[in-house]
Amino acid sequence: MQAIQGLHHITAVASDAQANVDFYERVLGQRLVKTTVNFDDPGTYHLYYGDEVGTPGTIMTFFPWSHMHRGRRGNGETAEVMYAVPLGSLEFWAGRFAQLGIEVGDAEVRYGEEVLLFEDPDGMQLGLVATTDPATLDLWAGGPVPAEHALRGFHSVTLWLDRVEPTAAVLTEQMGYSLVGTDGGRTRFTGASADRALYVDLVARPGERRGAFGAGSIHHIAFRTVDDAEQLEYRERFAAAGLDVTPVRDRQYFHSIYFREPGGVLFEVATDAPGFLYDEPVETLGDELKLPPWLEGRRPQIEPRLTPIERRGAGGMPTPGVIAENQ
Numbered sequence: 001m002q003a004i005q006g007l008h009h010i011t012a013v014a015s016d017a018q019a020n021v022d023f024y025e026r027v028l029g030q031r032l033v034k035t036t037v038n039f040d041d042p043g044t045y046h047l048y049y050g051d052e053v054g055t056p057g058t059i060m061t062f063f064p065w066s067h068m069h070r071g072r073r074g075n076g077e078t079a080e081v082m083y084a085v086p087l088g089s090l091e092f093w094a095g096r097f098a099q100l101g102i103e104v105g106d107a108e109v110r111y112g113e114e115v116l117l118f119e120d121p122d123g124m125q126l127g128l129v130a131t132t133d134p135a136t137l138d139l140w141a142g143g144p145v146p147a148e149h150a151l152r153g154f155h156s157v158t159l160w161l162d163r164v165e166p167t168a169a170v171l172t173e174q175m176g177y178s179l180v181g182t183d184g185g186r187t188r189f190t191g192a193s194a195d196r197a198l199y200v201d202l203v204a205r206p207g208e209r210r211g212a213f214g215a216g217s218i219h220h221i222a223f224r225t226v227d228d229a230e231q232l233e234y235r236e237r238f239a240a241a242g243l244d245v246t247p248v249r250d251r252q253y254f255h256s257i258y259f260r261e262p263g264g265v266l267f268e269v270a271t272d273a274p275g276f277l278y279d280e281p282v283e284t285l286g287d288e289l290k291l292p293p294w295l296e297g298r299r300p301q302i303e304p305r306l307t308p309i310e311r312r313g314a315g316g317m318p319t320p321g322v323i324a325e326n327q
Contacts, residue, residue: 001230001233001234001237002176002192002226002230003175003176003177003191003192004175004176004177004191004192004223004224004225004269005191005192005193005195005223005224005225006057006154006191006192006193006195006196006197006198006223006224007056007057007154007157007191007197007198007200007221007222007223007224008056008057008059008197008222008223008224008254008268008269008270008272009048009056009059009060009061009221009222009270010059010060010061010078010081010154010157010218010220010221010222011061011062011063011218011219011220011221011222011268012060012061012062012063012081012124012216012217012218012219013062013063013064013065013068013071013122013213013214013215013216013217013218013219014062014063014064014065014120014121014122014215014216015064015065015066015068015070015121015122015215015216016064016066016121017045017047017064017066017307017309018307018309018310019121020047020062020064020120020121020122021047021309021310021311023120023121024049024060024062024120025049025143025144025311026144027096027100027102027144028049028083028145028151029140029143029144029145029150029151030049030050030051030058030060030140030143030151031049031050031051031052031054031140031142031143031285031286032047032048032049032285032286032311033048033049033050033052033053033054033059033276033285033286034046034047034048034054034253034276034285034286034290035047035048035286035287035288035289035290035309036048036252036289036290036291036292037289037291037295037302037306038063039251039252039292039295041063042291042295042298042302043302043305043306044063044064044065044306045062045063045064045306045309046061046062046063047061047062047064048060048061048253048276048286049061049062050276051137051138051139051140051151051153052137052138052139052140052141052282053138053275053276053277053282053285054253054275054276054285055136055137055138055153055196056197056224056270056272057135057137057153057154057195057196057197057224058137058151058153058154058196058197060081063219065215066307068214068215069214069215070122070123070214070215070216071122071123071211071212071213071214071215071216071217072211072212072214073125073160073211073217074160074208074209074210074211074212075160075161075162075205075208075209075210075211075263075264076160076161076162076210076211076263076264076265077159077160077210077211077213077217077218077264077265078157078158078159078218078220078221078265079125079158079159079160079203079211079218080125080126080127080157080158080201081124081125081126081127081154081157081218082115082126082127082128082129082154082155082156082157082158082199083126083127083128083129083151083152083153083154083155084128084129084131084133084135084151084152084153084154084155084196085128085129085130085131085149085150085151085152086130086131086132086148086149086152087130087131087132088130089128089130089148089149090114090116090128090130092146092149093116093128093149094116096145097118102118103118103119104116104117104118105117105118110129110183110186111180111181111183111188113129113130113131114129114130115127115128115129115130116128119216120216122215122216123215123216124216124217124218128151129155129156131152131155133152133155133196133198134194134195134196135152135153135195135196136195136196137152137153137196152196153196153197154196154197155197155198155199156188156198156199156200156201157199157200157201157218157221158186158201158202158203159200159201159202159203159263159265160203160205160208160211161202161203161204161205161263161264161265162204162205162206162207162208162263163204163206163263164187164202164203164204166261166262166263167202167261167262167263167265168187168189168202169262170241170243170261170262170267171189171200172189173241174237174238174241174243175223175234176191176192177189177190177191177192177200178190178192180199185203185204186201186202186203187201187202187203188200188201188202189201189202191223191224193224197224210264219266220258220265220266220267220268221265221266221267221268222256222267222268222269222270223267223268223269223270224269224270224272225269225270225271225272226271226272227271227272227273228248228255228271230271231248231255231257231269231270231271232248234257234269235248235257235269238257238259243259243260243261244259244260245257245258245259246258246259250292251270252278252279252290252292253274253275253276253278254270254271254272254273254274254275255270255271256268256269256270256271257269286311287311289303289306
């Protein structure tokens with residue numbers, strides 16, 4: 001069993017599906033690679049964004065719950081998501097955000113790398129990290145961002161915790177992460193790959209209030225495992241360590257197990273396979289509402305509950321074959 005390679009995907013909560021698509025696809029240039037529903041709440045979309053094909057380590061997903069109040073960041077949750085961009089790209093992104101009226105935070109340097117902070121429409125903290133780290137992925141050829149500045153998948157996530165040590169022990173002893181070092185109040189760990197989505201940062205905030213879940217909150221972070229057999233080995237390891245790990249759950253495009261690490265953050269370990277080309281070709285990824293076999297018979301009841309979503313092209317105009325009502 002090899003050590004965890006890095007992040008697989010990140011799942012968060014939004015308040016409006018259309019605003020979410022407009023921001024992540026039109027502004028950030030992440031392709032909507034899968035439009036499906038929350039399997040536990042089929043009246044809600046589950047939207048997946050990534051590179052051209054949804055490579056693990058590039059995938060941001062959302063449950064858009066229109067009734068959800070805005071969350072509050074605090075201890076016991078993932079507080080930040082950082083994307084990697086090539087060196088020299090932060091000036092391009094700062095100009096792009098200014099043109100689009102998106103506020104950015106003060107420039108920071110973390111572990112010797114420049115960071116540009118900003119928020120999504122629901123207040124989720126995001127950032128861009130200018131890095132030379134390699135990233136093997138398929139850039140979205142039809143996207144709105146020039147290839148030389150496009151996102152290179154995730155760089156890191158930041159967890160806010162009461163104490164760092166228990167979470168660090170899970171990362172290193174159960175998942176195979178390695179300590180990179182500390183920078184101010186931040187402690188960084190890296191996955192075993194030499195590729196994308198490697199880092200998990202832990203920040204201790206003793207005595208600070210816990211997060212309040214809502215729109216803009218990160219529901220869970222998922223880590224990569226190669227296949228079903230390796231995932232089962234990890235499940236046995238987590239259970240033996242006293243972690244309350246779930247049975248394997250079929251998420252159609254990957255299989256998943258879940259547990260809460262000692263600081264309260266929900267962790268998932270997901271398989272790379274079968275991936276997002278499982279039920280539609282790369283040319284039309286995300287264009288149609290996809291339902292798993294066990295929900296397909298309920299399509300006539302599910303579709304009318306979902307607000308239609310409009311896809312937009314690189315110029316911001318609606319593209320042919322947009323998601324339409326009752327498709």
